[in-house]
Amino acid sequence: MKIYQGILITLLFSLLYSSAASATHRNSSPSERLPVTQLHSGSNAIFFDQVNFDLVISPISNSDWGQFRVKPTKLTDRRGKPLGTGYVNVFTYPQNRGGEAVWAISNLFVSSPADSNSNDRRKTVTIKHADNRQFTQPGRGSSATISRRQPNTPEPEMSAYFDLRPGEDGQGSLRRMRATVLFSPQPLPTIEDVAQFAKRFPPQTFSVSPIIINAEGAGHVDGRVSPISSTIPSSLSLGRPPQPVTPAPGLPDDLLFPIQVIQADQPNLDAGRNQCVPMAHANALQYLEDRYDNLPLAWRFPQLHIRGIGKVSSAGDVLIWEPVPENSLVANIDSYGRRAGVLDLDSGSYTTFCGLIRGVFGYLADPVSGTFDTTEFRHQGSGSTVLGSGADCDNGTVIMNGITSQREGLNPTWEWMFNELVQGRAVTILFSWYDVDGDWTGGHSVRVYGAAKLDNRHYIYTLDDDSQGDNFSNVASPRTQQWEVADTGQPGLDGVPDGRLNMNGMSWEIDFALSYEAKPTLLIP
DSSP states (O other), X not given: OHHHXXXXXXXXXXXXXXXXXXXXXXXXXXXXXXXXXXXXXXXXXXXXXXXXXXXXXXXXXXXXXXXXXXXXXXXXXXXXXXXXXXXXXXXXXXXXXXXXXXXEEEEEEEOOHHHHHTTOOOOEEEEEOTTSOEEEEEOTTOOOEEOOOOXXXXXXXXXXXXXXXXXXXXXXXXXXXXXXXXXXSSOOOOBHHHHHHHTTSOOEEEEEEEEEXXXXXXXXXXXXXXXXXXXXXXXXXXXXXXXXXXXXSSOOTTTTOOEEEEOOOOOOXXXXXXXXXXHHHHHHHHHHHHHHOBTTXXXXXXXXSOOOEEEEEXXXXXXXXXXXXXXXXXXXXXXXXXXXXXXXXXXXXXXXXXXXXXXXXXXXXXXXXXXXXXXXXXXXXXXXXXXXXXSBTOOSSSOOTTOEEEEOOSSOOHHHHHHHXXXXXXXXXXXXXXXXXXXXXXXXXXXXXXXXXXXXXXXXXEEEOSSOSOOSOSSOOOEEEEEEEXXXXXXXXXTOOOSSOEETXXXXXXXXXXXXXXXXXXXXX
16 A cells, blocks of 8 residues: 555656646746745734743743744735635744755644634524623524633634754844745645755745743642753753754655544633643633533533632631632632632742642532533543542542543553544643753643644644733633644653653653543433
8 A cells, every 4th residue: 555655646746846747837936836825924924923931940032932823814825815724834044054944844734714613513693691601592503502702712823933043052132034934735745855846935034023922830740840940041941942844855655644633722711820721721621611512412611711810818827719700710720729829810830730630620529610511531641540539639638529530641642632632522731841951941731622643743733822911801812833742852862762742852741631521411301
């Protein structure tokens, strides 16, 4: 089978790259001969950022980290026709490379709005009530649902990190850069022929905007919560950014057979500072409610998916956590996770690993969460076979009422996450970043809403809020990111595998993955 597949791929690309196969003159632009569209500066669809990190370990200003963003709804060709679902490849021309292009980002998946909405085929009419709950009335041919998302949710932007100065460690403001950005309806194989083909497009000059990112708040699975102090320069406290792609000389075996699962990439809220763990839980649970709470099934919570915190106070020597406001889903989860120092949206420490478990299990076990929220859990990562009630992370401070999670792997794997998503379950991960010496310097938790295998590479797609805290908005500009995952080496020892998935080949590793399976109740009149 692989032999015939290889022959077919070779013939396909010989036709694509052959001028004889072109329907136009050989001197026409490449975009007129192949289904590849060059995206230009000023299109209001693509953006380049220079990241300023505002993290507990230390601020990193004018870093080497770049972020590339795409607005799917703005992706059009020169005639204004929407490009639809496809893949974006970015080739940059760093100043320190002497004008030579590097393949900065490969096959960034973008989904057209029409495809994004196809996950929910219900025709609905939303009616606002005085208490701001939104009851969605069924349209023709649909079932009754309750939708409690906040209105006017901004469109998501697909994004990916890249290295602004590959081969160089340093800091400094960057305001413009040269790049070639290509869109194609199919992924491009990361091979030398394609890299040479991309050079035939004239590079464009793009503005680079400063952006602040402070997304964090997850302690390590071994109990580490406060980042370790490091003597290395702050610019290297997160390790190095994702490095450019090294094109292969030949085609991958699976070029014609990409596989992918994509769930709805909403809902998402602005998170409080260091509130990533309870917010990842809340986003996952609300996704399941949106998907499964449809007559004749019921799976719902009485709380709303609105901003809130698990505020800490004291009564004498006893610390008390209470959700503020009481009807906030994330506030309730946060209160069971018991983060220290939470006074408002701009304060609070990391969530411990056991706080991650107690937060969601304690919330679901409490009658305050409702009667139609039965959930089963499974996980990969952590040193514990069983987490939850009567097992690890149960110290009696939070009642979990029999809710447990069974471990199904010592370390998270792409295959496991893919299979859980295929079965309609929600997935969140906890990942850690390490400095160039291999010291842990922080962590983050996000919802995983998709996974793909293409070009013989494995990817996951995540949802979070990149600007945590009181940023004066009620609804986040949701950040969706693509990550290539593979065990490329343990922190501080590149090329020496340790069994954990690295993200984009960096010193960032996935420590823990949690799957949530909704068990709806059948409502029979």
